[in-house]
Amino acid sequence: MRRATGWALGAAALASLLAVDVAAAVAPNGPRLAVVKATWRPSRLALLTVGPDGGRPLRLAGGQHDGPLWGFTPLSWRFDGGQVAFTGIGSIFLASTTENGAHRLNVGNAERPVFAPDGRSIAFTRFSGRDASVWTVELASGVQRQLTPWRRGLRYSASSFSPDGMSLLATRSDSRRSGNAEPVALHLDGGGVIRLLRDGLEPVYSPDGSKIALFREVGKRRTNDLYVLDTERRALRRLTRTPHREEYFASWDPSGERIAFTRFRRANLEWANSIVQINADGSCETEVLSRRRTVFFGPAWQPGPGREAGPIDC
Numbered sequence: 001m002r003r004a005t006g007w008a009l010g011a012a013a014l015a016s017l018l019a020v021d022v023a024a025a026v027a028p029n030g031p032r033l034a035v036v037k038a039t040w041r042p043s044r045l046a047l048l049t050v051g052p053d054g055g056r057p058l059r060l061a062g063g064q065h066d067g068p069l070w071g072f073t074p075l076s077w078r079f080d081g082g083q084v085a086f087t088g089i090g091s092i093f094l095a096s097t098t099e100n101g102a103h104r105l106n107v108g109n110a111e112r113p114v115f116a117p118d119g120r121s122i123a124f125t126r127f128s129g130r131d132a133s134v135w136t137v138e139l140a141s142g143v144q145r146q147l148t149p150w151r152r153g154l155r156y157s158a159s160s161f162s163p164d165g166m167s168l169l170a171t172r173s174d175s176r177r178s179g180n181a182e183p184v185a186l187h188l189d190g191g192g193v194i195r196l197l198r199d200g201l202e203p204v205y206s207p208d209g210s211k212i213a214l215f216r217e218v219g220k221r222r223t224n225d226l227y228v229l230d231t232e233r234r235a236l237r238r239l240t241r242t243p244h245r246e247e248y249f250a251s252w253d254p255s256g257e258r259i260a261f262t263r264f265r266r267a268n269l270e271w272a273n274s275i276v277q278i279n280a281d282g283s284c285e286t287e288v289l290s291r292r293r294t295v296f297f298g299p300a301w302q303p304g305p306g307r308e309a310g311p312i313d314c
Helices: 015-019
Strands: 033-039 044-050 058-062 083-088 091-096 102-104 111-115 121-128 131-138 144-146 154-161 167-174 182-187 192-195 201-205 211-218 223-230 236-238 245-252 258-265 273-279 286-290 294-301
Touching (some): 083 111, 154 201, 167 201, 201 245, 223 258, 273 294
Parallel strands (some): 131 154, 245 294
Antiparallel strands (some): 033 044, 033 294, 083 091, 111 121, 131 144, 154 167, 182 192, 211 223, 223 236, 245 258, 273 286
16 A cells, blocks of 8 residues: 555645634535645645536635645545545644534544535544554544554554445555555444455545456556446446556445546656546546646535436547
8 A cells, every 4th residue: 555545545635624714604505526626836735615617616715825736635525515624734624515614523543534425424534654543533433443453564444334234444554464455345333344356545435336447557558547346246447548647546426427637747746636536437537626726626416315427428
């Protein structure tokens, strides 16, 4: 799990979103995609939602002048689309679609938040150097629970709950074994940990749980491409072939018909990237956002009734 748990899963992202008041925002009807936009000269960091074509931007938080720029992290929505969770300095923060700014959860050393399907708890990853474990926190009580063991050389990173909340997808690497990143399912009813594939990272359930989007390192350059795994037939489909690009942060739209993700140019991850969407069958790949000297990352489709984007028409 070399790059995915290095910069892509790094700590301290988006804390500057809290340093400025923003106007209360009411999300427009229809499909919306949350993204983080980072620019330089002047440096600005903002949490936005946009339409499926990248238009009608709405700022939820951030956007101040000369704020600090942090590492990359995915976003996670509450089931009703009312709040989006993100990583800040040493903790997790929630931004609302109807209120000003964002607030911090009382959870130390927490990254990569993942809302549970009922919205009552959040899974997160706690890092210490090259080691990491997965925890949950109950939002009402603040009670924390450790889900995976902690030992040197072992790293778990949470990424997606199943629709019924009974399992949690994660990426695991273990230096005592191969050290490679592998997608796993943590069965929260005591069923243990199931390895889904021998290699892969950032697995994410589709809305109905029938498929899992994930990335695998392929080719001589070992770059990440997007795949979809059928959970019943165990069939694996490759959706993208980008030998000179890196891809991360998959998110299914509420209809389960399309997937958004981030694509970076391998030569310079920080400066040339785009938000891309593609149908779940690999057809109709289209670019949502791309701009020179601008970084977009962490795409997350907003859930809720009437938010289904459906298949891309090409």
